[in-house]
Amino acid sequence: MKHWTRWFPPALALALLLLSVYPLWATGYGIRVMLQLFMWIALAQSWNLISGLTGYVSFGHVAFFGMGSYATAILVVKGVAWPLAAVGGGVMAVVLAFVIGWPCLRLKGPYFAIAMLGLNEVLRVMASYFEGLTGGGLGLSLPTLDASVRIYYAMGLVAVAVTGLTYLIVTSRFGLRLMTIREDEVAAEAMGINTFRYKIYAFLLSAAAPGIVGGLAARDMGYIEPISVFPLVTTITMIVMVLFGGKGTIWGPVLGAVILFTFQELVWAHFPHAHQVLLGAIIVTVVLVMPRGILGVLQQKYNLPRTV
């Protein structure tokens, strides 16, 4: 497997180069597809930061996406430029993560997962209720603007940034400490690791990108409503992508997002009702056959470093 590590960096550089010039000849449809892929990479990678590394499963990660969507849409309607508004969406998502994480991450065990599931439902209802700010069930329309190519680059930048961040974290002592929480939280505490603080750090980091891409997606769609930005299935898709690719790894979420998104575009689009059934089937298969995901299995088999 040695030659692997030699051709990987140039291959990655080539892929990034191709993606950065892709809009020069791409169709509008192609750009929309690719920016969605970038969005899924950013979402899966973010979920991996909290749940793949610390083992604290977030069943409501789409809450940050929705928060970012609404914050961005409201700012854009008020006249703020969309890139700045999307950053504002990221900030609001991090604030939300702090508000929910501060009480919930003090507890060890499954309480956090359940709280996150509830959070998403509460936010969706609140978005419907506060009509003055959010437009309620009617949703919010953003001023029309053709910014697909710019959103393509923005989404790509976020996907690259989260993946880069994951690389830095996984190869550092900070990342090892996050993993000790997943491995054995009591032992981590007894070995001097302030697990609450590390869980909060990971959670805040994992909320930023979903907030930003939520804002970018809102700008891209031009119209948002509670059910379109808080769907549970988005969280489930993030989870499946990470489990499939390999949780706790750097490239697993990217791999999972690319494979599942491609599959979705090619096959599921023709069988819309099979979508959820297939997601469920993949979860069951992955959990039973390869709980570590594709990269996890390869790592174990060849004893590869975590960075591969």
Added chain:
Amino acid sequence: MAAILQVRNLVKRFGGVTAVNRVSLSLEAGKIYGLIGPNGSGKTTLFNCITGIEASDSGAVGFKGRRIDGLKPHQIFHRGIGRTFQIIRVFPELTALENLLVVTTGDFAPARQRAEELLRFVKLEALADEYAGNLSYGQQKLVEFIRVLMTDPELILLDEPAAGVNRTLLNELLEAVKALRDRGKTIFLVEHDMKVVMGLCETVFVLDHGEKLAEGPPGVIQADERVIEAYFGR
């Protein structure tokens, strides 16, 4: 010499069970202490109360003259108390080397150097990059033991260090414990293997039903009627 660890009237209840009942004991720096007692006598619970993993119901724990009861486990660790567990608690999906590095703070290079020294010391240097979960029981036990040495704590609590370790390995481990003592460290160990306890410890505490039954040099404890009764019945 002043006591490094002082436990006063410590009580810990689980529902109707009093796991630790008004236990008082005092450890002096630079000695090896043993803690024995039948199963369920409260040894591990006492360790958990000292290290903050369980919150005691009443009583006090003092370390180097300052109270530590009520502190979080990670705070107590940074005051200078390290421990191992009765059931192995290495981080299985971290490599042996990472298991050691993760507990360190400050500069990385000296930490890595120390980790490699310790791995050589227990002859595991060839397995440094192996996931800890893939190591054998005894090897994991060694990793856990040297992990506690990474930050050089002044007081080390060992919960059954000899259990499941073969004789050759055990002798090395015991030599290591003595070497630590000679460097001024204080060791407090729970152990069922009486040979280990009697050969190593300067003072032995006996717990029974959560209460301190006896305290003294190994020879005296071995002859104590009450201790024999606690283990074997009347």
